[in-house]
Each structure stands twice: as C-alpha cells, then as structure tokens.
Amino acid sequence: MCGICFVCGLSSSLCQAEEQASLTHNLLHHRGPDSCGHVTLSINDKLSAIFRSCVLWLQGPVPTAQPVTDKEGNVLLWNGDILAGYEIPGEKSDTKYISDYLTGKDEKEIMCFLSAIKGPWSLIYYQKCTKKLYFGRDVFGRHSLVWQLPSEQPWMFLVSSVTQRSAEVTEVPALGLYYIDFLHSKLDVDFHVNLIPWTHVNESNLLALPSTIHIQKQRLESPIKNQLNISLPTEDVLENLRALPASLDNEHLDVLYSALKDDIDRLLDILKTSVQRRVDMCPQKCQRCTNTQDKCSHSRIAVLFSGGLDSAMIALLLDSCIPSSESVDLLNVAFEQRIPQRQDKKKKNQLDCATNGIIPSRNYDVPDRLSGRSCWQQLKEIRPGRCWNFVEIDVTGEELARQRESTISHLVAPLNSVLDDSIGCALWFGGRGEGTLEGSPYVSPARVLLCGMGADEQLAGYSRHRGRFSAGGWPALLEEIDMEISRIHTRNLGRDNRILADHGRAPRFPYLDEDVVSMLNSVPIWRKANLNMPRGVGEKILLRTACAHLGLTTAAGLPKRAIQFGSRIAKLENSKEKGSDTCSRLVEN
Template identity: 40%
Template sequence: MCGICCVVTLSNQHTVHDFFNKDVLSCLKRRGPDSSQQLIKTVSDLSYECLFSGHVLHLRGLMTPQPLEDANNNIFLWNGEIFDGVHVGSLENDTEIMFHRLTLCNSEADILSLFSSLRGPWSFIYYQGSRDCLWFGRDYFGRRSLLWQFSNEVVCLTSVSVYSESGSQWREVPASGIFKIDLKACATSKSLSLTLFPWKYSSTEKTVEEIFISVLDRVSKDLPNYIPLVTNESKLCLTAPVIPLNKTISEALDECQCTDVSNINHTVSVETLQAFLGVECKKKLVHQFIDVLSEAVKKRVLGLFRDKDEKRRDIPSTSTSKAHVAVLFSGGIDSMVIAALADQHVPMEEPIDLLNVAFMIKEQSKQKCTSKKHIDQEIQLDLLSCQESYKNLDVKTDDHLVCFDVPDRITGRAGLKELKALNPLRTWNFVEINVTLEELKRMRQQRVSHLIYPLETVLDDSIGCAVWFASRGEGFISNQGELKPYRSSAKVVLTGIGADEQLAGYSRHRVCFKNYGLEGLNKEIGMELDRISSRNLGRDDRIIGDHGKEARFPFLDEDVVSFLNSLPISEKADLTLPRGIGEKLILRLAAVEFGLTASAILPKRAVQFGSRIAKLESNSEKASDTCSRLKLLSVDEV
C-alpha cells in the first residue's frame, strides 16, 4: 500500500509547492512509512509543472520506492495489490510490473485493457510523458482512496488530505472509471478538462451511449462548473471485473426448495441451519461459496514479505512469533468466518491478531453494565455459549474494565473460544482495545477527522473512529489470566465489509423486503455495491492506512462478488426467516460447515452500536446528520 499525490499547475504565477500542504505530506508519510520520495516535472515549452509524491508501505517483493520514472519521461504512482489478472511473481513487485506494462501500451485501448484485466484493489496516477497526458482512477469498487481538488489552472490528486474551512474543497474521485487529462491541450487553453473512460459490463442491456449519459451526469454533479467532463471520442470503456447482479425471481419453488426446505422448523438455532445443510443442493452451493471465499482470503494473507525462517507451517506457535495478519473482530458472523478462513492459510507458527474495540460505557450506565441479565437482554442473545463465556471470565482485573464490556466485547470473547476450539494450536491474540471519551475526543480532533474528510455524517464519525482505534491495534491481551499491554505488528488488516451489502444483512433490507418484496430487495442490493465506494471504502482505506497498515476486503474479491451476483437473492438470504437466520443465510450455513455454532446465529449488530461509540456522546443524532464534532478541527498536530 502507498500514499500517492500529484499536483499539476498550468500557471506560471504559482509553483506546485504552493498547493502541496505539509500536513497532507505528513498524512501521506503515515500511509507509507518505508519510503518517501518526490519528483517535479517542469515542461517549459508548454508551461505546466507536475509534482509527484510517493510513500510506500512495503508488503511484497523487493522494496520499490515511488514515484517510478523511465527514460521516456513516464512517471507512475501506484497504490494497489494485484491478486490476479496480471502475473506477479513471488519475488516481484506489482508497482514495477504495472509500470512496465503501461509503458508498452500504444493506445488508449491498450491502457483500458490492462486495467480491465486487474483483480484486486488499486488507485493510480500515471504521467504519460510522450503524449503529455495524466491518467488516474480507482478500481471498480473504490477499495483504495483517491481525492481530487480543482481550481481554474490547478488539479491536485492525493490518497488523503486534511480538512480546511478555506479554499476549494476535496472530493473523492468517483470509482466510475478512469480519467485522463490532456495536459498539452489544457496548457494551451489555460483551463482544465477531464476525459472519462467508464466501466461497463461485458454483456449488458445498456448501450454505450446510455452508459456514458448516466455516468457523465452522475460524476459532473460533484465537479466545479468550470471543469468540463467529456466522453472519449472513441467511446471506449473499461470492462467491469464482475458479472451483473442476477435479479431473477422464480415464480415457483425450484426442485431444491421443494424437497425438504419448506418443512424445516424456522427457529433461531444451529439445528435449523444444519437442517438446511441436509438438503444436498444447498450444501453443494454453500461449499462452492466456501471455496471461492477461501481463495479470496488466501490471496490476501499469503504473498506478504516474511522472514525466511518463518515460512514453515508445521512449527508450533511461540510467544515470540510476530503477527502479519489481523482481523477487525467483533465475534459476529462476518469476522468469525474471515478469521476461520485466515486460520486455514496463515502459516501455523504465526499468531493471528483479533482486534476488538470497545468504548467506555457512560458513568450512569455502569450499574447496568455489570448486570449479566441486562447484557444478555441488550445484546439479544439466547446463546448458552456466549453466556458461559461471560460467566467464566476472570473479572478480578480492575473494576473499570467492566465498563468496556460492550456487546462486541462479549461476543468477541465467545468467538475467541470457538476459534480456539477449531484450532487450539494457533496463537489467537484477542486484543482488547479500550477507548475512553477523553482519548476519543483528542484523537478525533488530531487525526481521525482529517481521515474521514471529505465525508461528514454522524455515521462516518462513529464508524471512522471505531475502525481507527481498532486498526491501530493498541490494547491488552490475556497472558495466563493476566492482561498485558500489546500492540499489533500486523500490516494487513482483514475486514468483513461487503457481506451485509451483498447478503441483505442490514435492517433496511428487511424493511425494503416487507414493503416491496423480492423485486424491491433486489433493487436495494444492486444499489449497495454501486455506492459502496463513496459510502465506505475510501474512508476505511484512509482510516486503516493511517497506521501504516493495509485494509483488505475478502468479501469484495471479484470472484466472490461474481459468484454471489450469479445467484438469485433467494439462495443468499431469506428474509421470511427470523433475524439471526434469514439475513446472510448462505454465510451462516458456511459458518456451520466450519464448525462454528454460537456465532452462526448472531443477529447483525453494527459496529457503532456493538462498540458503544454511538452511545458515548449523543443519543439524539441521526446517522445521516452532519456531524458537528468533525468540524472542530486542528491540523497543528497532524
């Protein structure tokens, strides 16, 4: 992963340094702590100047400082991971591979073909010196952040910025395609314009003209009026890396459903899920899902730079081993399945860090939070294993720690017991990350607000802060019954985002299904991935990257999405069934096949509620409200 930045100015009255904020540089260096370089390109005859700034987090192959430049004045900045589509050897670096492939491209179509073939998250900036063109963009899902800012004769691109009440505002580069700026034409006219090459499905009912009209209208709304956005003259498009969503709704039950599924007792229990798995075609489908998801996790936990003496899988884990992989971990179904799959592929001698965040419960809630009965009611769990997990905890630690026993901490501990039962030889570092109101306020002002920016809602604040503290990985682990300070060394952080969006995991999906049926639910599911880049992924990449760690999203692997998109909604979820069963049904069935039990029937609980950050400062806000706390900023300590 990297922090990348480019500033282009068409004006002789300003230099690129006038637009490159030292606070932005500081944020970029935190994303890429292993190497930092800058390069300035001045083209005197055309009167434009470019600054390129690259900051590298070394994860694979040979260390490769950025930006890269060749003899033909091509310059490349890359923030991505190639998991498939273009071959990258175990000792090779994907930045060098991509740069070499780009320099061999002889046309716009060649460049689009190259990026269409990639599988994995990416954002990039490519200066094509021979043609005075600047190319940039984000992957189909927008899994890597890229922001832009414009003035009449200046464009700035960066992985992360800082909030400022003055000047032009930053916006996220839409994950709608790849953009090109013809610097020669812009320098001549002394004004900027953008050319867009949008994504399209390889087979689609929409014509190219319809795609261009739709995308241009959507992207133009967030651009300044003086920045024209045009389609490329050849009407070239990128080919989407996934297949379209299957929106078919069967008029009659298929053969698989007709046999035994209709007779299953629909209680919230593991036995109910096991009964579903007793239907052969259901079980076969679940195993297909497990296979494709397992491969996605494998790609994301292997191929990391590891010491040579740490490569054997048959060595028992030791306390001195270093974790390379962490999981954002609540004990819920998404993180449990990700952790169980990571266990299958991470070398056995390596610990896996389970990052579990909790925000201190308010003083007036302390008495309530010590009541086991209240906790069980609040979490809405009728799960013996979770109750036993809480009852058997050693609570002789400091009394104040009881008030970090938020719902996600309880389910996290129960999940830890399940994972230990699956693989008792693995070292599972359950990292208890406890955040006080004082620290929340301090770090939000100093750092987190700038990473959430340009997003600004209460929901962005809650999720952004929770993910920032969790991914920092500073907390306590239990060592022979005693809590000891611990800081996660893992550079890769796995997160379960994408599961709820594809498998009808949110409460809004039940409301939609109740009001509009399967057709309405299909429409809602279709919208989820279309907007996930702007709602979640850029923000989460900036948040996690701030710690010199890389966010990886197995549920958004292209093969996983294509597999799930190929299925009718009835195979993925059944919202006629109760909470804890019907939503994300196929994932719950997979969990049972792994041997997970209690976590397989946990109802969905959003991180802002499970970690209790949403209860810490204000109970009267709506998630969509603009968050006033994000505006009280200071960049002095960024």
C-alpha cells in the same frame, strides 16, 4: 499500500504550495512508512508538477521506491494490489511490473491492462510523450483517491490518497479511468478532465459529475464477469423454502446445510481463495521486523474482529491459509460506557472514590467485546493449533476527542456526517491495534488487516433489506440487492481505506474480491437470503449456514450489528443526533 499524491500548478507558486502541505505529507507517510520519495517535472512553459509517494512494502523481495520513472520518462504512482489477473514474477514488485508493462503502450492498451486487474488499486500515471495524466480507482473504489479541482488563483490541481481537510477537496468517483491532456488543453483557461467509464456505470452516475468532466464514448471492461441473477423463486421453490427449519441449532443445521450444500461449497472455496490471495501478497515480516535479517515470529496478519458473522468467517478461513506456527491478531475495539444519569447513588459513590484519590473503573463490556470474546473462545476450541491473540482495544472519551481533532477528522474528510464520524473513529482505533493482550499492553505488528466489509450488501444483511422484503416480497428484495451491488463504488470504502491505512497496514476486503462478487451474483436470491426466517437466521442464510457448519455456531446466529453500535461509540456522543446530520465534531475542529 501506499500514499500517492500529484500536485500540478503554476511553476512560480508550486513549491510554496507544497511547503504549506506538511499535514498532507504526514498523512501520506503514515500510509507508507517504508520508503518515501518525490519527482518534480515541468509540464509546459507555465505548469510544473510534483509526484510524491510513501510506500508500504507488500510485494516483491524488498520495498520498491516510488515514484517510478521508466526509460521514456513516464512517471508511475501506484497504490494497489494485483491479486489475480496477471502473474508477477517473484523477484519483481507489482509496481515495477506495471511500470514496465505500460512503457510504450497507447491509451487502449492502458485501458485493457487496468480492466484485467483483480484487486484494489488507485493509480496516477503520467505519459511523457503524449503529456497525458491518467488516474483512477478500481471498480469498487476500495482504495482512496481525492482531488481538488482548480477554482481560484493561484491555479492548482491535486490528486491524492489523502490530504488535509478542505472544503475544496472531494473524492474521485470510482467510475473509470480519468485523464488530462496537458498537450492540447489550455488548462488555465479551459480546464477539463476526461473520463473513460466502466462498462457497468449508468448514465445517472455520469450526469452527477461536475461540468468540467468530459465523458468519453469508449468504456472500460469491468473485471466482474457476470450480472446479478434476477430469477425469482417458483411456487415449488417457495414450498420447499417453507419446509426448511428456521433455526441454526444442532438439531436443524444438517437440514439447512443439505439444502444449500452446493452453493456453500462454492462459496467456501472461492472465499478461501480470496483470503489466500490477500495473505500471500504480504512479506514474511511484520511491521517491527522490516529491517532485520532474523526470521519474524510476530503476527503478520490481523482481523478487524467484532465476533460477528463476517469477521468470524474470515478468521476461520485464514487459519487454513497460513502456517500453523503464525499467530493471528484479532483486533476488538470498545468505547467506554458512561454511567447513566439515573444511577445517582452509584455515581455519587464513584465521585467519592475519586475525591479520595481512587480512580473509578471504566466499563468496556460492550456488545462487540462480549461477542468477540465468545467467538474467540470458540475459535480456540475448533482450531487449537493456532495462537489467536485477542487484542482488547479500549478507548476513553478523552482519547477519542484528542485523536479525532488531530488526525481522524482529516481522514474522514471530505465526508462529514455523524455516521461517518462514528464509523471512522471506531475503525481508526480498531485498525491502530493498540490495546492489551491477556492483560498486558500490546500493539499489533500486523502488516495486513482483513476486514469484513461487503458481505451485507451482497447477502441482504441490513435491516433495510428486511423492510423492502416485508413491503414488496422477493421482487423488492432483489431490486434492493441489485441497487446495493451497483452502488458499492459510491459507498464509503474510500473513507475506510483512508482511516485504516493510517497505521501503516494494508486493509483488505475478502468479500469484495472480484471472483467472490461474481460467484455470489450467480446464486439465486432465495439461496443467499430467506427473510421469511427470523432475524439472525434468514439474512445472509448462505454464509450463516456455512459458518455454523464449520463450528462457529455463536457467530453464525448473531444478528447484524453495525460497528458504531457494537463498539458503543454512539453512546459516547449526543444520543439525539441522526446519522445523516452534519457532525459538528468534524467540521468545527
């Protein structure tokens, strides 16, 4: 994980603009604490540019400093993970590999290279001989990239992983590879950006772009190799579905598992490979031990852990991907629960205690804390050879307000809804990993953070899927899933990346591995979800049955619970707010 930033402007004013961006520099450094550097170069008689990068060490024997300038003067800023698609020699980082590979390549070769990468990435690449600046994000938009298009004097163009909140800054749409031709464009008169879109991107996505974006005819091949299986269940299939038990208890689990066994085996195999890829690309050192020669004995890997289905499955598969001697941090976040107004007597007693110098206790037994503890206990029972560190991250209202104002509001931006605020704050504190472990203060030293995003969109995990199914049956559900998958790149993974990477950890999403998505796309809809079954069973039935079969029966039966409700952050704020409302706590700071 890295923080990358490109700023281009009039040579006379660029340095002054850079000096004013101290908060942006700090945010970049949070993402990449292991190495920082910058390169300044002249684009033409009028324009100069600064390439800046802060690196989090994840691949290669030692950190690779950025920006990387090759023998031809090309400059690379890379924020990504090549998890598959190319075999990188063990002595070389993926950053150096990419820089060497792209040297001397033409536009078509650059496109083909990026199309074959499996893994999350964002990139800024300046080719000196053509004076073209290429930039973009992976097919799912898993890594953040924002931009500020030139609008007023002094002329300035910015592309960055993160920057301080501004009304002029928006997210770079994850639609393909963008480029600016500095050689043939009079940018201060007629500025425009060219886009080479991914093959799957439809015209409606492109029509929504600013008029300064020029769409190119050629397209980038998507690393997702198959389209969604749109077959509908036949009458025979429906009869078989009606005969299945609508329960995951021990009495009926074997029947469900037998019915879904082939797809469960495929899913577990490819999901384990996805987890394995994401932990293999991590040094044998935690955050604390980067500069030491001693062998690291701390947790390198953490899981954002609610105790629900998605995070429980990741934790369980992780157990088979790393040595048994390594501990794993399970990061569980909870926000304090306020005393309801109706409890007047209890409230008065607590106020009396405070008057006498006794601080009343705070309650953090929120739904995610309770389910997290339960799943943690079950993990210890079925995988007793592993040290599972259940890290209780308790957040007070005061600290929430303080950190939102100083940091989180800039990371959530350019998004600004109540929902963005709630999810962003919950993820930030969870990703920070600062809490207690068995009653003692603890800060997770993990370098990689595994997260469960992406399962619900593919496996009909949201309540809206059940609503569509109730209204229109299997065709309506299939249509909704198709839309969900096609718009993953427009969702909020950029926001989540900005939030979680702020602690110098690499957030990684196993359910959004290209091969996992391709496999799930190939499975008929009724084998992924059966919404005739009760809530907590039918949605994500394939994953639930697999989880229960492996022994995590508690997590397998939990209904979907969004982090803002499970962590109870929503209870701390105005209960009358709607998730889509503009959040005053973000825009007024």
